[in-house]
Amino acid sequence: MQELLQWLAEREIDVLRIGFPDLIGTERGKDVLVSQLTDVVGDGLGFCRAIYYTSPQGDTVAVPGGLDLGLPDIRIRPDLTTLTRLPWEQGVAHCLGDAVLPGTDIPFPESPRAVLRAAVAKLDEQGLTAAIGPELEYFLLEPEPDGTGWRRYEDAPGNVYVTGYKGDKTSHLLRTLRMLDRLGIGATMGNHEFSGGQFEINLTHSGPLDAADRAFRFKTAIKELARRDGHRATFMAKPFNDEGGSGFHLHVSCTDRNGHGVFADPAAPYGLSGVAAHAIGGVLAHAPALAALLNPTINSYKRLGPDTLAPWLVDWGLDNRSAMLRIPPERGSATRFEIRLGDAGANPYLGIAGVLAAVHLGIRDRLTPPPPLEGYGYRPAEAAVLPMTLPAALDAFQADTDLADVLGKQFAEAYLAYKRDEVERFSRFVTDWELREYAYHL
Secondary structure, three states, X not given: OXXXXXXXXXXXXXXXXXXXXXXXXXXXXXXXXXXXXXXXXXXXXXXXXXXXXXXXXXXXXXXXXXXHHOOOEEEEEEEEEEEEEXXXXXXXXXXXXXXXXXXXXOEOOOOHHHHHHHHHHHHHHOOOEEEEEEEEEEEEEEEOXXXXXXXXXXXOOOOOOOOHHHOOOOOHHHHHHHHHHHHOOOEEEEEEOOOOOEEEEEEOOEOHHHHHHHHHHHHHHHHHHHHHOOOEEEOOOOOOOOOOOOEEEEEEEEEOOOOOEOOEOOOOHHHEOHHHXXXXXXXXXOHHHHHHXXXXXXXXHHOOOOXXXXXXXXXXXXXXXXXXXXXXXXXXXXXXXXXXXXXXXXXXXXXXXXXXXXXXXXXXXXXXXXXXXOOOOOOOOOOOEOOOOHHHHHHHHXXXXXXXXHHOHHXXXXXXXXXXXHHHHHHXXXXXXXXXXXXXXX
């Protein structure tokens, strides 16, 4: 405690922000005065457990363990290994917290960090450690001139992979990169992406929990920095009808207990080891269920489809971006695969946990993939079609009991209840499309 207080005092920090991810990856938390930290570090902070079941509109969803039990508490204990200074808020430091059941050290099984740790533990039982490289895209929005809403920032066609003022009149990207560097989350580079107002910033690879922590903090930081500038950043899968969506791609590799990569084998087909083949087979076999975690919203499925450079089929390919799972050309210690299924609205912890669970199951069950895709994909005669709606993905997730066993049955049941409520609420909502399509003629 004395070391913590000294660290904070040396940096003139008088507030510690303790944050944690809910089921959809939104940060919840509290700002704690440093003068009150002594009790917080030991006992944690009390939160209503139903915060995990709160919809984006502020409704409390009737998930077992929340309303039915009278809205009980959880405790959030700060993980001081994640302590860092917030470069854009004077006098504020930030750390992540872990959810435990009150009066115990038992992790709350629906906490996304706990779900990811469970998947990591299963790989560890096989003597394997994963490394994850997250890639996230987002749209930056600026206010409409008349103040009635939001439009794409610097909306011009063809600004693909440009830098400087051409696609970024206020240097949003440069300011953001510098802030992220000071935050220390492993940001390396960035660029204007394919669509108008769309950006991508790359993060280094690391262990699964650290990679998820950094992706989670990245998303929070991007949204905070945009708000500070009078803009809005969104990681929504497909916010516009006339543009593509934003992805959450994951580069995955594994090492053994000696730190040696296990995915490379120069003598094997495609330079991929048997372990790599089983891992790929596991991701393909469990892809329909993974969609529920990596494409977690009603909107997610408007991003997927043929000729979108987002996945449509359960397939894999060698350096082929039209495949759901791509094998980059590097071999040796850089051998890895890139899962292109996820969209940027996914909870990083749950998306990474699901992928690692599928890798574990593929290796455990010695699954093997079909031959890789050749040429441009999107040929449904050659591979199964992914779930194309959230209800279909949730059905696949519910049916995949092996995946639920790895992630935790209590988590799986809570997630399904929460997401099925989302589907039900949407089914009753009258959309602008319906008014445009029917109101005049009917």
